[in-house]
Amino acid sequence: MKLFYDDEFDAITQAINNSGKTWKQVAAHIFPDMKPDSAYARLKVCASSNGDQRLTFGQVIRLMTFCEAYDPLMHACDETLHARPDRKAPEDEAVKLVEVINGAAHTIERAMKAMEHLKARGGIRAVA
Numbered sequence: 001m002k003l004f005y006d007d008e009f010d011a012i013t014q015a016i017n018n019s020g021k022t023w024k025q026v027a028a029h030i031f032p033d034m035k036p037d038s039a040y041a042r043l044k045v046c047a048s049s050n051g052d053q054r055l056t057f058g059q060v061i062r063l064m065t066f067c068e069a070y071d072p073l074m075h076a077c078d079e080t081l082h083a084r085p086d087r088k089a090p091e092d093e094a095v096k097l098v099e100v101i102n103g104a105a106h107t108i109e110r111a112m113k114a115m116e117h118l119k120a121r122g123g124i125r126a127v128a
Contacts, residue, residue, distance in 0.1 A: 001074060009049045011075035012063065016047070019067035029066045030059050 001018075005011040016026050027039035034042065045051035046059075055063065060072050070087075077084045118124055 001071060005071065005075040005078065007049060008072065008075055009047055011071040012047045012055070012060070015064060015067050015069035015071040018071070019069045021067060026063060026067060030055070030063055 002010075002014060005014065016023055019026070023043060024036055024040045027034075027043035028036055031039035031042055042053060045053045046055045064070050064072055074084050076082075
């Protein structure tokens with residue numbers, strides 16, 4: 001990953017070039033509704049400062065995800081004077097999700113017990 005990027009087009013180009021994927025593969029992913037050669041031509045125009053077309057924010061995110069290269073994100077951080085982020089470890093995210101799921105299951109269990117208690121006291125007949 002570069003320390004500095006000339007501009008957003010340089011960052012996009014670096015992400016594609018360093019991904020191990022071809023420009024045509026990336027283009028087909030970014031523009032799935034287009035013919036491969038047309039998608040390739042459009043991506044080349046979008047990645048050029050001289051071009052008259054630009055990638056949308058969502059397309060840049062799709063590009064980074066597909067390429068597993070985050071040069072545009074790093075460029076955005078540099079331009080806005082934000083620290084470059086560290087990548088989250090999938091294992092850490094999985095642990096957090098399990099904690100959230102367990103907490104939700106515990107909440108549902110407590111609610112179900114409260115509902116049964118209310119039914120046992122004759123407070124309600126039936127709830128949809």
